[in-house]
Amino acid sequence: MRNFEKDFYFHKSIFVGSTVTVKQNSVSDQQQINSNTFVKFLPEGGNLVPGVVNREAFRAVGPNGTGTIIKGIVKDENNKIVAEIKTEHLGMGSFLLKPEPNRSYHSMVTTLHGEIKDIPIPLSSPNDLALLCDNSDANYLKISLASRKSAYPVVIIAQSNGLIFYAVQDQLSNGALTGIIPKRRLPTGIVQLTVFSINNQPLAERLVFINNDGLNIGIKTDKLAYTLDDKVKISIDVSDYNFKPAIGSFSISVTNKSLLPFNDDTEETIFSNLLLTSDLKGFVAEPSYYFADTTNLRRANLDLLMLTQGWRRFDWKKTIANSFTKLSFEPEKDLKVSGTVIGLDGTPIKAAQVTIVSITGSPLFLTTSTNDLGHFEFSKLDFIDSAKFVVRAVYLPNKNKVKVILDGDEQFENRYGIGNTLSPDSISSTALEKSYSKREADTGWNVKNSPMLKEIVIKGKTMKAQNSANLNGAGNADAVIGGERLKKYRTLAEGIIYNLPSGFGESHGAFYSTRGAGSVQVVLDGIYADQSELYRLNPADVESVEIIKAGSLAYVYGEKGNGGLFIVTTKQRKSGDAPSKNVPAPNTVIFT
Incomplete structure (x- = not known):
């Protein structure tokens, strides 16, 4: 945002109410x-x-x-x-x-x-073009162009959110041109209408609001007035812009107007925010007023808003000339991973190749080299939600005889100060006092005397071997074969063959990857083992087999994961025993 003027900044006012009475200005002060x-x-x-x-x-x-x-x-x-x-x-x-x-x-x-x-x-140049738009019709947008110049061609373009939805070339005759644009060709929301010369010079421009998707909602009760504890029956009728029945999902809320008085017109809804206020400059008063109904009066007032607070999103002359503001601030990213590569004797390693790979979340594969101090950094990373990574370093003279040490968590400074105190004029102090009293009453309930819900037991869980040595985390594999499924086979290898996922094959007793290079690596209770162990083990003694294909999940195992892995967890392992320390190697770090 800082690359452009302040109009591109996002502003949002949040009003905080208080039960403290605020002194109102006197009439003379207000005048x-x-x-x-x-x-x-x-x-x-x-x-x-x-x-x-x-x-x-x-x-x-x-x-x-x-x-x-x-x-x-x-x-x-x-x-x-x-x-x-x-x-x-x-x-x-x-x-x-x-x-x-x-x-x-x-x-x-x-x-x-x-x-x-x-x-x-002030007046414009006599050679300029006057643009008049009539947005009162429900189906068509009427356009009139006028100029003192007798005849010349023009191009009319209607665009919204950077996409062109309508374009036409026409000719002014005797200094005038009239036409219509079908509203069904335009999207709901603010549409930017621009008139260009044949040489792509902008001549006139304005914003119009198109409402093709508005709904008409009618609410009718079975009585004009109700007494205490009366049953209220409400009929809701919803129709589209053409007053045809509409199907949708709706919500309703009921409030006490005496405690929480409010004006529907002043409230900002999702509809008014996304389609109106977010595209206009400055504060828009009563945004929901323009969508309460589709009468001619509200439509005319909405057009006044377009004429006054409507702003031009693009400078067409710069756009046509392909001239844009040079970015002074690059896009900020949220994540940085850095650390140091050292030898087994603690000496920093220069020019070591460091790779980071994501094994969960968004795909990522980046490579860099360490500097003279053995330090490396992966910056400008951007991930949604949580993710797990593997960082691996390789130094060719010593191969894997290096160690990766990640830097500690970075502390971020709060750069946002305290804003101005907001006036609670639109907040009902009575409602706030009632809310505060209710909260105090709720905290006074005796929990022991309250009715308790019975325990709810959820059956079923993700298959995870309790003692799995999977470096990606138990169950974090491309496929998991449970012990209950394996025990009906004569050998573990036979059970794997009949449950083998795509991407693997078996030939003459050897398992291989169809997408990787080399045979499948077996990891037995955290220790690298030969494939012959699969024919030796009794399936009844196996808790699970986690199958990892060649790819991001196998990257943590280095070269041994090139052909995929079968991670076998037996039932003989005692709970709490740690996996073998030879997996992973010191040159590999896993973190979330």
Whole structure:
């Protein structure tokens, strides 16, 4: 995010309530605070073109960042009134204006508290293009282009989240062009509409909101009023955008409005966050208001929001020229693995080859070399959830006669400070007091006198040999053959043959890997053994056989795992005995 301007930063306000009464501002204080109002005029499409009809949007904002009410007029340089203006929703509004060339215009607005402001309205170049969009129709988006230039070709592109969903080339005739775009061709959410010249120069641009997937939810009760302990019957009717029955999964919650009063319009939902507020600059007041229903009024107010708080996600001129900001900050990763390779005498080993392989989680295989101090580092690693790794070092002059020592856990500093204290104006102190009292009451229950649930026994578990010497962890193998399945065979080798997974073969009494190089290595109770042991062992004496194919799980065993492994755990091993120390070698480390 730091590679770009602050608009790319993610901001989220979390309100923390308190039962402490907050002193409210007096009326005189409130009038003083709201006396300074900021008004900004925003021409649709980015241009206010002389000689043609334009739509001019505006937004009035108080010092607290919320919309406020204004009204006024627009005059030309001769004080002739050419338009009247007033806010329509949350400080936003719009009006039509056909400015004359070589004239200046200004607005005289009056705020809610009687403040009068004189604000100039600048004009664009006469050669610019005016863009008008009508989003009132449920099925089509109507577009009108106007220019003082008589005829020239244009390209219209509609894109969302970096993907182009609609593109068309057309010609302005007598300085005008009208057309429609079927909304079924566009995705639900904010769509960026851009008009280009035939030379790929952006001429006009604006955002529109498309709502193809909205649901109409109707709730009806069997009574108008209920008494205490009455049974409430609710009928819910859900239809799609075209008022046809909709199938879906829904949830419902019931609250006491006297204890927790709230306004549905001010709440932010998953729908409003993903499709609206996350794509707009600044604070969006009452985001859920625009999706409460699909009436023409709410649709028009949502279009006002697009005209005022809508922002352009791309600088098209830089994009077309393939000119992008050079990244000053590389992507940050969460995991770093480092350590030192030493000889058996403790001397740091220079130029040793170190490899890290993931045996669980996302696949990973990286190689590096140690520096003069025998130190190595794998940085910029990124993993989801937990993962297990194997780090192995090889120094050709001494082969495996080296040891790997990993560095300790890195301590991370908390870089986030304490934010500003938030006003609990929208929090009900009564509800907080009730919640606090309920928590105190809950902690006062006598657990001994409370009814206890009976014990629930879950039968069935993952097959894991209790004393397995598997270096990846008991049961962490490509296949596991349990002792109950093996005891019906004459020899252990026969039991393995009849339960052998893909990737292995058997020929003339020898097991081999079809994907690796070499024969299968047998590990018997933590000790490397010959395959002949498979024909000697009684299957009734075997607890399990864990089969590991040549790959990431076999990497921890080094060269001996190239052809895969059969890890045999017998029932004779006593619980608690440690596996043989010759597995793994000192040059291999396993960690999670």
